Amino acid sequence: MQTMEQRVIADPAPQNILASDKPVEIADRVWWVGHLIPDDNFQCHVYLIEQGTESVLIDPGSMLTIEQTLKKVEQVIPLNHLKYIICQHQDPDITASLPYLAKKLQSKDVHLVTHWRSQALLKHYGLNFPFWLVDRHNWQLELEDRMLNFVFTPYAHFPGAFCTFDGKTRVMFSSDLFGGFTENPTLIAEDEAYFECLRPFHEHYMPSRDILQFALTQLRQYPIRMIAPQHGSVIPEHLVDFMFNQLQQLDCGLYLLMQEQGHAFKKLSQLNQTLRDITDTMLLYRDFKDIASTLRNIIQRDLPVASLEFFALDSNDCCVSFLPKHRYLGHTCTQDCCPVKYLGIHKQDWLDEAEQDLNIQPAGTPAYSLKYENNRLALLVPLFGPKSQQARQMVRIWLHYPTLQTDTLNRVICSLTTPLQIALEREMIYREIEKNRNEAYQRSIRDPLTGCFTRYYMEEAVSRLFALHDREKDSCLSVVMIDIDYFKRINDTWGHTLGDEALQQIALTLRDNIRDSDILVRYGGEEFLLCMPLCSLDEARKKVEKLRELISAQPLATPTGDHKITASAGAVERQRGESLEHALRRADYALYKAKYNGRDRLCVIEDLELISKEFIV
């Protein structure tokens, strides 16, 4: 047996340390006693906790390695000092050597430490080792100067799997967790790049993300300084957190996806990455333009995609297209002129098409159809609503060149459908909200009876016009108040309904005969404000006289015959710097004069009457 001074202390650098016939002390009296299997990326590690006559062997290994392992153990302790053999699960790579060990050791004195589920299988070796079940011993084994805690990690990857934490050295013997496939195995992981060995191992070995998360959460409760997994490399303290964090984000259960033959680990990892990126895109981006272009980049890894186009039906069954040439801003067209004839198709009809059209792939499922359109190849992917079973959205994927229909292609397309459906539905909801918001805004700026602008809008729009007027030295702007004469009589004689009709008729006459740049506001009950940019008082005078003529030329039809309506108006030309309030007061004053002078007329104020300095900005 060696003295402490003669022991090999682990040096992470030399690769051949694994090939050496010496045990390697990875922590205080914790030894790596495994054996390198040449040309195998699936190395299996065995660890020894040196504890005098209570020494512990963890996951002893298979018949391929046990002889070398025992030679190494004997360099640390006599074999009869082994009191416990821990089997963290029951796979042959760690337990196939048990019958051999039973012969070699005084088996009655050695306890097999395991979980009852593993015991149920291991007992079939017919061994004399007494079982010591972790679940019957409060998940703890007390040794002379250290406590071993067993951490239950069910289904990662066996139902009775557990890990072992040595409280003295803070080494976590992590069983299959943190295991890795290593092309060029080293005993100690060197840097973060080692995660790429962990990734495919966990993606394939761990059945699901939830199970892995549960196991990691259990392990994280311990103050781990080093992770000693059963496969791959030992993870030193400075990489522990990094590896935990990376694993925490990993998706697992890739065997569920695997339908191709052979060990397509890398391919599956890439597919897994694609699926993860598709999900991340949906979480990260809100803008449909960003979602569409990011998804195109992602699926370009697996498909020769030239461009993506999207089509969706809105709540009025109008087709909205989202095309790259429009920067994915939705353009509405009728369903008849929609470029995709299948939009709105029901799943059964699509399946019926599939029967006649061999190009619909994959056979028998409605995933997508492969079509030549204008000598270009496109995949047409209907997105069926889960309840309606109707394709209210479609994706057209233009390809650079024909592609083989592979399982990967099918998976990418199938995985795209749900996120795309959500993205398109979300976009259509946003559009609907935007439409409603716009309608609400229009309602807030337009008087519902006359369609003229409201006073609320006047403040905003007129102040913009005034600001322009202030900047342009030679420009002019006229402000006109128009009031219907004796309007009260109409209400009093024929009722408010006819009064409303009169207001609508007059408003229509005004709106139809002013410029688009003029702003017509329903200022009061039967009072209108007309703001005329680029219009001098002279021009305003002519215009308003014309408007008055038009109003009086169109009598109101009442039950007792036609009733002539007249209007009075007051006009001023706004002075540069004059406030709205002041211009209105002057126009109102002009209107008052028109009324006072007998109504049915226009009165203008040409001079600066009523302008006082305090109104000039």
Ligand SMILES: Nc1nc2c(ncn2[C@@H]2O[C@H](COP(=O)(O)OP(=O)(O)OP(=O)(O)O)[C@@H](O)[C@H]2O)c(=O)[nH]1
């Ligand atoms: N039908 C209807 N009447 C309205 C509305 N808003 C205001 N009015 C009525 O318009 C009338 C305005 O009456 P007055 O302010 O006395 O003015 P007028 O009768 O037009 O007389 P002058 O302006 O002096 O020529 C009132 O009877 C209001 O009730 C409306 O939206 N619909």
